[in-house]
Amino acid sequence: MSELTPLGEVVGRYGLDARKALGQHFLLDETVCARIARLPGDLEGRHVLEVGPGPGGLTRALLAAPIAHLTAVELDARALVALAEVEAAFPGRLTVLQQDAMTFDGTTLPTPRQVVANLPYNVGTPLLIGWLRQAGAWERMTLMFQEEVALRIVAPPRTEHYGRLAVLAQWVAHCAIGLRLPPGAFRPPPKVHSAVVVVTPHAEQPAPELFRAMERVTAAAFGQRRKMLRGSLKALGSAEALLAACGIAGERRAEELSVSEFDALARVVAERPA
Template sequence: MSLPPETGLPELRDVIARHGLAARKSLGQHFLLDPAVCARIATIAGPLDGRQVLEVGPGPGGLTRALLASPAAHVVAVELDRRAIAALAELSDAFPGRLTVIEGDAMKVRTTELMPDGPRRVVANLPYNVGTPLLIGWLKQAALFESLTLMFQQEVAERICAAPDTDAYGRLSVLAQWRCHCRMAMRLPPGAFTPPPKVWSAVVHLTPHAEDPAPELLAAMEKLTAAAFGQRRKMLRSSMKSLGDSNVLLEQGEIEPTRRAETLSVAEFDRLARLLAARG
């Protein structure tokens, strides 16, 4: 997967120098410039034929170029850094009608307004400082997407994909796996980025489950996991007291009250959340 030579696009390092796009720590920026790596990430996202693709934090546009080299129908790139807008405009000119650049905060963007027509996918090298809250927001509306292919710090990626009764397993693991099938698809060393971060990074591919939980069930799961993992070293009968009579809820869910949150499977959390939602 590569861009056609007739686009005449400059090297990304030249783009960065020309637009003064040195990465800013305050924005959690670490740019991916290697075309082969960017192409591989676009491939992990699966067939993009006719898809609407959302990218967050494109920076100078390395991954954006790979997405435009795919058969994606349209790419919407949301970028907070004003310096990158002019650089991305060059891509927009090279691919008329296929790239829309939005200057703004992805945390405040309404996906359905940017991409009113599906099918939709998210493919992004997320800024480190907003990766987790962005994911949680997308999980709440996972039914909008066919898949999400997202780059995180490896520690966060491991938490998303962690199995029960492991150190990495926690609230993020449960919320992500409750809504999606999650797999670690790629790991990248610090040297793959400009500038190199201090940690490894990883791409997680998430495919939403068919069932779209009702708002009250979603709210119950958020409340349940917040309580259970808020004091994860305590037994559930203590950590879940804020939810009411925790012993009754645990008994109804056939969960031993002396267990701790990290030992429960996603299916067991689902069972408790449904009971909690039924309480009204």
């Protein structure tokens, strides 16, 4: 392996000042990067996708594991030179693509495949929802978010953070916070804490039409979350008939329903004529 620029010097050497427009907060602590790289478990033989590698701290930590190959998707052209240095140090093990992660189809990677990423704050949630739609394609997703977003992913019913994101995520996967990080762990420090969520998809996954039905149900239910369900679900047709079919009282509110109750609602909606 060729000599790498010390991680603490990478930002200065390559002019990688973090840009707010790209949601960038760089993780340069090698010990923390190594801890994140251990969260997915045994990565031997895995094909890993990293989004927004920036200076390449987490990239280096992942390549230190016995992964089969790492594909790093980076939109910021300034980071490409720094990543080229890492690519040269690990010949044949790293592919860097200058591309918008929102348009990259990770299911084109060989299996078994995982995602491990310190996600840009401004696209973390839409990226997650896109991956949840195809959760069966992934063995595991280990993802860094703002802590508030992480709490919204793992929240149980009847809690402050429980909402649409929690239902969608927990419906298709087991979700747990694996690591919390203070602002000082990043350069520049964000104004909020961050957390890594480990998302492990269930063995059985909903068909695409059922996932679309769940998106409709949760959008309606949580779009007017203070309303009773008999009011908020009117956008789906006869709310009374829908709720009766699932044995759910119309005066309940979205945050009171379990994931399994949302599953029942989605299945009824999916079976209705278009």
